Amino acid sequence: MNISILTVFEQLYQPFLQTSLVQRAQKKAIVQIDVQSFFSFIAPKKRIDAPTFGPGAGMLIRPTVVQKAVEKKEAKFGKAFKIFFSPQGEKLNKRSIETIVQKFREYGHLMLLPARYEGMDVRVEDEYSDMVVSIGDFVLMGGDIPAMMLIEGLLRLIPGVVGKEESVRYESFTGPFVDYPSYTEPVEWKGRKVPDIVRSGNHAAIDRWRSAQAAKKTVLEHFSWMRSQPISEEQKDLAKQFIPPHYVALMHTDVLVAKNQPGVTSVTSLDLHDIARSSRTYGIKNFFVVTPLIDQQKIVRRLLDFWQTGIGIEYNRNRYEAVKLVRLISSLDEVIRTIEKKENKKPLLVATSARPTEEHGKHITFYDQSQVWVHDRPVLVVLGTGKGLTESLIKYCDYLLGSVHGFSDFNHLSVRSAAAIILDRWLGINEKIV
């Protein structure tokens, strides 16, 4: 199988290709790597680049030079799967590398075309590229290091290149979890000891410990990635252990009412039912309905009595399962005390808001779970009714989640809809696999 690299700076590849496993792959004739400079396809003293048309600085590699190079290489090694490099390309990750491995097998010839300067004339990519690859959302001076990264990622998946097949089978990003922590000698170094379990010789126990460590690190540091992956029931249960307990409070006090005055609001039975069901779906431990009004409390109590103790239990088991999470409470302080008593730790309060709120330095996004979870404290998501939580309540909370909105100027979701979206964005995972 051949890899041909067409580049401006072929000298960059010499140490890389003559070192370690990349060299071994060539020596074992698993792969033949051919590097050639674009300069060798032009007449002496001619340029391979030309200025971009239109305002703005920058040079591009000429399409005619690339054409010559591509045609020559394909004439020599056969039709190639051609990969260009650009920060705008498809991210180099497990999935894209697997696609490249498959194409490499299919074609037997992979052509890498890393650019320099401002890149390639767009027509060249349109004409030739089978794939455009990016190594991240930043701009490098050229595509050579991305090309080398691709070669390393690719070759270790080709049988015979890496010594032990096992070492590539269980690695970060091969399943929904990252790799487990590894240790070597000495057993104690700078006061840090290798955990006893790792040296216990009990393979089953070591496997369990490793899986747990991998799940913990993934949940706390790579949650967005983990939930973009298919996950089994068993892996989900493992990951769940490392997500701190979550609670939801629906505030009917400390909210803004007509004319944006602080006040109290009425309870809505639909909110109770639907937020209870969302809470049950996303693993919330309790859903607190917070109202200090005696009359309102009576309404909630009647509803809860029906579902939690009355004929509702048999009438609809699923609804009962959800509504049994609901707790009626008079104030947010009481909610906090209840959680603290149950968990032996004070909860962190995450406020939610639909309106642009003052800058308190508390803003977090739906990608910032690790910022909150790293404290290993229960989390209370605080939802407002009426015109939303008061500014003073938001200030009292530890964090403020960015508002939920779409590509329109309409910003009037019901609290039960917002709750479902917020819980899904914060705790939702991908489809399960069996």
Ligand SMILES: C[S@@+](CC[C@H](N)C(=O)[O-])C[C@H]1O[C@@H](n2cnc3c(N)ncnc32)[C@H](O)[C@@H]1O
């Ligand atoms: C200075 S960059 C051109 C960037 C281009 N003007 C843009 O903003 O999209 C020159 C070349 O470096 C390579 N390159 C730079 N950043 C890269 C990245 N993040 N991933 C892959 N290749 C990259 C590409 O081959 C690119 O054409």
